[in-house]
Amino acid sequence: MDSILNLAANTQEHRVVVGVAIAVPLRRVFHYLVPADYAIEPQAGMRVKVPFGKSTKIGIITECLSVAQWEETSKLAASTHAANIDNQASSHSAALLKQPGEQQSLLANPPAVAALKTLLSIIDSSPLLPDSLLQLYFWLEKYYHAPPGEIWQTLLPVALQKGQPAESPRESRWCITPQGEAALQQNRLAKNAVKQRLALDSLSQHADGIAHEQLQQHQLSLATMKSLAGKNWVIRRFQQVSDNNQNHHRGSVIHSHNQLDLNAQQAAAVSQINQSLNQFKSFLLFGITASGKTEVYLQVIEKVLASGKQALVLVPEIGLTPQTLSRFQLRFNAEILLLHSAMTDQQRLQNWLKARSGQASIIIGTRSAVFTPLKHPGIIILDEEHDLSFRQQQGFRYSARDVALVRASIENIPVVLGSASPSLETLMNVHKGKIEAIHLTQKAKATNELNYRIIDLKKQAIQQGLSIELIQLIKQHLNQQGQILLFLNRRGYAPVLLCHDCGWSGSCSRCDIHFTYHHQNHFLQCHHCGSSRKAPAQCPDCYSEQMVPVGHGTERLQESIRQLFPQAKTARIDRDTTRRKSAMQEFVTAVKSGEIDILIGTQMLAKGHHFPDVTLVALIDMDGALYSADFRAPEFAAQLITQVSGRAGRANKPGEVIIQTHLAEHPMLHQIIFEGYASFADAALAERIETELPPFSYSAMFQAESPHLNATQKFLDDVKEILLRYQNLNVELLGPAPAIYTKKAGKFRYQLYLQTTSRNQLHQLLALTLNDIEALKSASKVRWRVELDPMGDY
DNA sequence: AGCACGCCGACT
DNA sequence: GTCGGCGTGCTC
Numbered sequence: 001m002d003s004i005l006n007l008a009a010n011t012q013e014h015r016v017v018v019g020v021a022i023a024v025p026l027r028r029v030f031h032y033l034v035p036a037d038y039a040i041e042p043q044a045g046m047r048v049k050v051p052f053g054k055s056t057k058i059g060i061i062t063e064c065l066s067v068a069q070w071e072e073t074s075k076l077a078a079s080t081h082a083a084n085i086d087n088q089a090s091s092h093s094a095a096l097l098k099q100p101g102e103q104q105s106l107l108a109n110p111p112a113v114a115a116l117k118t119l120l121s122i123i124d125s126s127p128l129l130p131d132s133l134l135q136l137y138f139w140l141e142k143y144y145h146a147p148p149g150e151i152w153q154t155l156l157p158v159a160l161q162k163g164q165p166a167e168s169p170r171e172s173r174w175c176i177t178p179q180g181e182a183a184l185q186q187n188r189l190a191k192n193a194v195k196q197r198l199a200l201d202s203l204s205q206h207a208d209g210i211a212h213e214q215l216q217q218h219q220l221s222l223a224t225m226k227s228l229a230g231k232n233w234v235i236r237r238f239q240q241v242s243d244n245n246q247n248h249h250r251g252s253v254i255h256s257h258n259q260l261d262l263n264a265q266q267a268a269a270v271s272q273i274n275q276s277l278n279q280f281k282s283f284l285l286f287g288i289t290a291s292g293k294t295e296v297y298l299q300v301i302e303k304v305l306a307s308g309k310q311a312l313v314l315v316p317e318i319g320l321t322p323q324t325l326s327r328f329q330l331r332f333n334a335e336i337l338l339l340h341s342a343m344t345d346q347q348r349l350q351n352w353l354k355a356r357s358g359q360a361s362i363i364i365g366t367r368s369a370v371f372t373p374l375k376h377p378g379i380i381i382l383d384e385e386h387d388l389s390f391r392q393q394q395g396f397r398y399s400a401r402d403v404a405l406v407r408a409s410i411e412n413i414p415v416v417l418g419s420a421s422p423s424l425e426t427l428m429n430v431h432k433g434k435i436e437a438i439h440l441t442q443k444a445k446a447t448n449e450l451n452y453r454i455i456d457l458k459k460q461a462i463q464q465g466l467s468i469e470l471i472q473l474i475k476q477h478l479n480q481q482g483q484i485l486l487f488l489n490r491r492g493y494a495p496v497l498l499c500h501d502c503g504w505s506g507s508c509s510r511c512d513i514h515f516t517y518h519h520q521n522h523f524l525q526c527h528h529c530g531s532s533r534k535a536p537a538q539c540p541d542c543y544s545e546q547m548v549p550v551g552h553g554t555e556r557l558q559e560s561i562r563q564l565f566p567q568a569k570t571a572r573i574d575r576d577t578t579r580r581k582s583a584m585q586e587f588v589t590a591v592k593s594g595e596i597d598i599l600i601g602t603q604m605l606a607k608g609h610h611f612p613d614v615t616l617v618a619l620i621d622m623d624g625a626l627y628s629a630d631f632r633a634p635e636f637a638a639q640l641i642t643q644v645s646g647r648a649g650r651a652n653k654p655g656e657v658i659i660q661t662h663l664a665e666h667p668m669l670h671q672i673i674f675e676g677y678a679s680f681a682d683a684a685l686a687e688r689i690e691t692e693l694p695p696f697s698y699s700a701m702f703q704a705e706s707p708h709l710n711a712t713q714k715f716l717d718d719v720k721e722i723l724l725r726y727q728n729l730n731v732e733l734l735g736p737a738p739a740i741y742t743k744k745a746g747k748f749r750y751q752l753y754l755q756t757t758s759r760n761q762l763h764q765l766l767a768l769t770l771n772d773i774e775a776l777k778s779a780s781k782v783r784w785r786v787e788l789d790p791m792g793d794y
Numbered sequence: 795a796g797c798a799c800g801c802c803g804a805c806t
Numbered sequence: 807g808t809c810g811g812c813g814t815g816c817t818c
Contacts, residue, residue, distance in 0.1 A: 054798070
């Protein structure tokens, strides 16, 4: 009590102005006064309810100031707006944090104290997030130049954004009362009360009652329960889900089962990582397929758990999480939980809380799980680090890999990136000494060598998209009872449906790209915006009935294979066939049990799944990847080849990898096949140095879209004009230019690319200009964003 | 992003 | 006469 009185009396020192991040796309926080003598001392990281415009919103406190401090900053901001910004943001994601800090946000127009509104309430009695995550938030704000509200929207579970209390919910169960039991025995129910009788019956069979969430599964409705409760025949009992078992494993022995023997390289990797368990250090576990990376993770994690700490494991896709989960569960008896986007808001909140309280020992999740708070952080593991799904492509765009590196440095824990085909960014950091590479070059399990063969389509007769040579090989492997994987990164039947007589071809009016023809239900679909329509039987222009599908997608490939090998059992795995939740798992089981002879699929298939009986893998069409204008195309192609090759020959059967292309002489193909990914990557890095392309230069991209073409151009022209005011900064501007896909879902898309060799100057330029850019009149007429370290395909 | 204010077309 | 279209402007 005393302390509260003291603070209230000493208002000058008392921090009564809070900066609040609110979910609006504005690059600033809003400031509010704390009511006098408010019971809760405001702290950064607490949620607050505030009046905002004519409504009220929930926001998060990012800074707390005294009135004096506030007046000082507003004076400062007014006089030195847009001047004197010190060295912003750190040099590279792997670099150590610079003073992450509580620096106050720069304001263009700070209101006077008298003009500040007063907050309505402080929701949390303590900060939602540990200090390390607050620091991470400040880093994100500076590095990505994103609006604070948007960052919080990705940092916090939706349930918390909506204001739900940050505590485990009370579990409730419906139980029958003695009166209810008696009523049931004495048959005191009305004749027509069928449902009530049913309910009492079920409840009397469940001594512990039925959980509220499970009423439906027991065919019981809430209305029935309520009317029974009115008669006192049933009661809803609440109990707090126990938090007492927090850290139940701490100090106790972690049981681990099924440990595998390590080969010398794996053992060395484990001990190398184990040596840095109590400090920040980044590792690249560069291991060829089947070299046993996962076993290394498991043994390192075991050590982490044994010291009472938690492990955060990030994987690229939800499809891979059940698989990873079961492998972990077989090994540890500690609490392991999942965190991914397919879960309900309540499930996510529960798991988030369990991670924060330390109750869960291992957290496995997709990219957004990189923000999960941990009570006792021990290690971050990010598997398949090259995978593009670690980049968030909606809303606030970040790279979970880069964030993981920064987070590990803040938490002062090790981070392990794993891959058989690491990104050039990561390899550059290895060369710079920021990341320590650990190589696993031996296979952990005995497997036969792979035979690679490039089939040059130029010199081949092609039958339904397949070369005669490949058809022969498929026949051969089928005869030898080998399974076959065919990759084609194009779903649907054919990429174009064309009128043979007049040349009409269907294209999406909203996106300006061809409709893909889907044969099964005879419809045309735009693979950009998803819109679809019935495929015309007659040409809409000339009424000819000669509508021909041109090109091959997975659907057509499956049809061809069925015609060529009618006796073989085929399965197709792509977005169209795996829409159902359990579909993917069913396919995987079918393939593993040997029910499937030939598996046809898109890139979905390249990730993670182990099919031990596969002996032949073929990439049906590498042309697209090799001809692409994107300078990163060879890197992606090399990663794809490496990943796909990993699917073949993992058991005791010889494996073959076939690549079909018209560009058979492409040097990258030969390098990757005959010298391996590492050698390819060295050459590619040398080339990027020479051409000053990323990762040897740093980039940002302004992207704008609008239904009006000239609005997007006007905005980006204005942006360029503002950027050009700082020509002392060494940042090159390219554009504005149309995006690769100029039109999507009825909106025109343009972009302005910034490139520089000085990351610092790039950050300075953005920090100096974004306020003005945001205030542009033309900005309000388009949707726009700025993306750091963009990766092509916009 | 919301949300209100504002100034012009077809409806009871 | 007004319901409502979405352009414009603002949010501590």
